[in-house]
Amino acid sequence: xxxxxxxxxSRRKAGMAATFQAVGASFFxxxxxxxxxxxxxxxxxxxxxVAGLLAxxxxxxxxxxxxxxxxx
Amino acid sequence: MSAVLDHPGDHAHGHAHDHPSGxxxxxxxxxxxxxxxxxxxxxxxxxxxxxxNALLLRTELFQPGLQILRPEFFNxxxxxxxxxxxxxxxxxxxxxxANWQVPLMIGASDMAFARLNNFSFWLLPVAASLLIVSYFxxxxxxxxxxxLYAPLSVQMGPGMDLxxxxxxxxxxxSIMGSINIITTILNMRAPGMPLMKMPMFCWTWLITAYLLxxxxxxxxxxxxxxxxxxxxxxxxxxxxxxxxxxxYQHIFWFFGHPEVYIMILPAxxxxxxxxxxxxxxxxxxxxxxxYATASIAILSMIVWAHHMFTTGMPVTGQLFFMYATMxxxxxxxxxxxxxxxxxxxxxxxxETPMLFAVGFIFVFAIGGFTGxxxxxxxxDIQIHDTYYxxxxxxxxxxxxxxxxxxxxxxxxxxxxxxxxxxxxxxxxHFWASMITFNITFFPMHxxxxxxxxxxxxxxxxxxxxxxAVVTIGAFGFGxxxxxxxxxxxxxxxxxxxxxxxVWENAHGLEWTVPxxxxxxxxxxxxxxx
Numbered sequence: 001x002x003x004x005x006x007x008x009x010s011r012r013k014a015g016m017a018a019t020f021q022a023v024g025a026s027f028f029x030x031x032x033x034x035x036x037x038x039x040x041x042x043x044x045x046x047x048x049x050v051a052g053l054l055a056x057x058x059x060x061x062x063x064x065x066x067x068x069x070x071x072x
Numbered sequence: 073m074s075a076v077l078d079h080p081g082d083h084a085h086g087h088a089h090d091h092p093s094g095x096x097x098x099x100x101x102x103x104x105x106x107x108x109x110x111x112x113x114x115x116x117x118x119x120x121x122x123x124x125n126a127l128l129l130r131t132e133l134f135q136p137g138l139q140i141l142r143p144e145f146f147n148x149x150x151x152x153x154x155x156x157x158x159x160x161x162x163x164x165x166x167x168x169x170a171n172w173q174v175p176l177m178i179g180a181s182d183m184a185f186a187r188l189n190n191f192s193f194w195l196l197p198v199a200a201s202l203l204i205v206s207y208f209x210x211x212x213x214x215x216x217x218x219x220l221y222a223p224l225s226v227q228m229g230p231g232m233d234l235x236x237x238x239x240x241x242x243x244x245x246s247i248m249g250s251i252n253i254i255t256t257i258l259n260m261r262a263p264g265m266p267l268m269k270m271p272m273f274c275w276t277w278l279i280t281a282y283l284l285x286x287x288x289x290x291x292x293x294x295x296x297x298x299x300x301x302x303x304x305x306x307x308x309x310x311x312x313x314x315x316x317x318x319x320y321q322h323i324f325w326f327f328g329h330p331e332v333y334i335m336i337l338p339a340x341x342x343x344x345x346x347x348x349x350x351x352x353x354x355x356x357x358x359x360x361x362x363y364a365t366a367s368i369a370i371l372s373m374i375v376w377a378h379h380m381f382t383t384g385m386p387v388t389g390q391l392f393f394m395y396a397t398m399x400x401x402x403x404x405x406x407x408x409x410x411x412x413x414x415x416x417x418x419x420x421x422x423e424t425p426m427l428f429a430v431g432f433i434f435v436f437a438i439g440g441f442t443g444x445x446x447x448x449x450x451x452d453i454q455i456h457d458t459y460y461x462x463x464x465x466x467x468x469x470x471x472x473x474x475x476x477x478x479x480x481x482x483x484x485x486x487x488x489x490x491x492x493x494x495x496x497x498x499x500x501h502f503w504a505s506m507i508t509f510n511i512t513f514f515p516m517h518x519x520x521x522x523x524x525x526x527x528x529x530x531x532x533x534x535x536x537x538x539x540a541v542v543t544i545g546a547f548g549f550g551x552x553x554x555x556x557x558x559x560x561x562x563x564x565x566x567x568x569x570x571x572x573x574v575w576e577n578a579h580g581l582e583w584t585v586p587x588x589x590x591x592x593x594x595x596x597x598x599x600x601x
Contacts, residue, residue: 029364029403036359040268052370060374067391 014042019051027055091591099194102186103591104171107193109488111168112481114196116557118160119474121204123550125153130546133539136531146529147215148231152203154218155235158335159242160200162473166338167192167249169480170277172488174253176582176589177271179262179598184255185248192248199241206234217527219328220294222309222320226301233302236295243288250281250288257281262581264600268362271580272355275362276341279369283330283337286373291327294320318383325376333372335469337365339476340407343429345580346483347411350426351418352577357410364403364410371400381449382456390449397447404440408433423575424498428479431506432472439467442517457527460520466513478505478556486570489563490588497559504552511545 022039025031031039092100101107129149132141141149171189175182183189206213211229214220225232257278261270297308298320307313309320340361348355355361377385377393411433420426442464446452455461478501486492515538524535531539570587581600585593 026363026366027370029367029406030357030360031363033359036268040266056370056374063392063395064388067388067395070391071387 014039014044014047016047016051019043019047020055023048023051023055026052027059101190101193102182104175104183104186104189105488105589105591107183107189108168108171108173110193111164111171111196114193114200115161115163115165115168118156118164118200119553121200122153122156122161123553125149125156127546127550129153130543132529133531134543135540136533136536138530141529143529144215145212147217147527148207148213150527151215151217151220151235152207152213155203155214155238156200157469158218158331159239160196160203162335162469162477163242163246164196165477166277166280166335166473167246169273169338169342169477169484170249170253173484173582174256174274174277175260176487176585176593177274177580178257178260178265179581179594179600180256180260181592181594181597183252184260185252188248189252192245192252195241195245199238199245202234202238202241206231206238209234219321219324220298221324222298222301222317225298225320226309233299236299239295240292243292246284246288250284253277253281254285262594262597262600268359269600271341272344272358272361273338273341276337276344276365279365280334280337283334283369283372287327287330287334290323291331294323294327297323318380321380321383322377325379326373328379329376330369330372332465332468333368335473337368339432339473340365342476342480342483343411343432346425346429346479347414349483349575349578350423350429351415351420353414353418354579355410356413356416357406360406361410364406367403368400371396371403375400378447378449378452381452394447394449398444401440401444408437408440423482424493424495424502425479425483427499427502428475428482431502432475432479435467435471435475435506435509439464439472442467455520457525458520459516459524459526462526463513463516463520466516470513471509475505478502481556481560483575484582485560485563486574487582487585487587487589489567490570490586491563491567492570492574493559493563493567497555497562501552501555501559504555505549508545508548508552512542512549513545515541515545 018038021035022031022043025035091097091103097106098110101110128141129146132139132146171183174180203213209230211231213231214225214228214235216224216228216232220232220235257270257274261267267275297306300306301308301310301315307315309315309317311317344355344361375393375397377389378397381390381393411429415430422430442460446455446461446464482493482498519535519538519542522535524531572586573583574587575583581594581598582589584598
């Protein structure tokens with residue numbers, strides 16, 4: 001249900017840390033109800049998409065690094 | 073959007089005199105329910121065609137030696153079985169479910185682009201005809217395997233061209249269908265239904281539609297390059313001309329792996345609707361389910377080369393794709409956990425939809441675990457292109473996607489037809505399918521581990537016993553599906569009247585409209601509280 005107090009997307013001001021936290025949760029696949037409600041109220045959709053792309057690139061880089069280390 | 077939503081005249085009362093009848097109703101169909109019905113019948117017809125292909129293969133493989141099929145024709149059947157089942161049966165079936173259910177579940181009057189919807193559907197019978205006609209052209213149908221690897225696909229006869237054109241049409245159909253589903257879900261939800269209150273089936277389809285948009289053009293590109301290599305003097309995949317056949321595999325699997333999730337995410341959505349109803353509890357961890365679906369979709373884009381460990385790649389590359397693949401087990405595990413947690417201490421009953429849903433979890437988990445084994449590069453090199461792989465993907469696609477489709481059909485068919493299905497037939501169908509499925513596909517693990525390669529018309533004597541068992545199971549499984557057909561026909565013709573809600577703990581907007589769902593629903597959007 002649409003919460004009456006929810007801000008329009010353009011006015012949501014959650015910081016980078018909160019955005020990356022939510023994106024990280026989506027990579028893992030688990031998110032608590034409270035954090036999820038905070039995400040809904042505060043996250044800006046464009047920032048979430050940018051953070052998602054950055055996190056995906058970072059994820060690939062980390063995996064490549066781990067693979068290189070394991071291959072010696 | 074308003075041009076679609078505003079219907080001229082008074083439609084407030086459900087009636088049927090405002091739409092064409094006879095063949096015009098179907099050829100010119102713009103109603104999401106009619107188009108959904110056509111998608112479902114089309115996909116079932118394709119399931120039977122693909123199934124007959126499979127039974128011919130299994131008949132040949134009943135005993136070692138060549139009995140009834142020429143090896144060339146065997147290869148054609150293998151290829152066409154895969155293409156027909158993936159692009160003709162499973163994918164259109166899920167689009168059929170989306171057509172019927174998404175507008176009903178979000179309180180929309182129809183799909184966003186009704187005529188585009190009609191076009192999306194009618195491309196499919198044309199594509200299927202091209203595929204089937206290709207058996208009768210010189211050289212027969214394509215025999216390159218459903219993956220259409222170069223250089224085989226560059227060398228085949230005209231049947232290959234027909235297959236390429238069919239894939240183009242089916243890809244265009246999928247892309248248009250995805251645009252329709254995304255627009256419908258994002259723009260036409262009932263007032264009071266934000267995305268995060270949307271039914272899980274709609275969420276899984278929204279994410280699937282984005283995956284389709286991302287990868288269907290890649291497949292189109294791959295097969296177009298094959299087409300130009302064949303006829304226009306290019307050498308994309310021809311080593312003699314400076315091309316690289318392994319590049320085809322990379323491009324194909326960049327489509328092919330997300331395709332696997334395209335065929336399973338909507339199945340997850342159906343299971344997430346059925347289990348809460350019959351466990352009489354809300355879905356455990358709804359937001360986690362959404363996040364896990366997104367996670368699976370993201371990861372599906374970076375694991376494609378695990379299909380190609382044997383083509384030769386640097387160890388770093390093998391490790392990267394191995395690690396990334398194994399990580400998919402995390403969000404998939406979250407989903408299985410959430411379904412089990414939903415059932416935990418629920419007041420469960422086991423009507424047919426629930427039987428198929430629980431059966432799905434059991435057999436899909438087996439398919440998931442064998443997938444995890446194959447993710448390990450050194451193991452995969454041992455079992456690559458063996459029957460172990462055939463067993464794995466049939467556990468995921470038959471026991472996964474198909475069982476979910478059955479579960480969804482039994483769940484919603486009372487809403488579609490207005491009649492309850494015959495529960496006794498449903499239970500027969502479930503148990504017959506479950507038992508014969510495992511008789512068919514479980515021994516394939518042993519055959520694969522013992523080294524029997526896939527896509528061969530013959531095999532050495534040591535594989536004879538398991539192959540005989542597999543063929544008997546396959547015929548049992550094929551015949552079991554006739555019970556399903558009989559159930560559907562009986563349910564359409566009559567049966568106990570279904571109530572509006574149908575299931576006592578069913579929640580969602582689709583259960584607020586009468587059974588059968590009238591031709592027009594939600595012309596005035598419902599308000600979700």
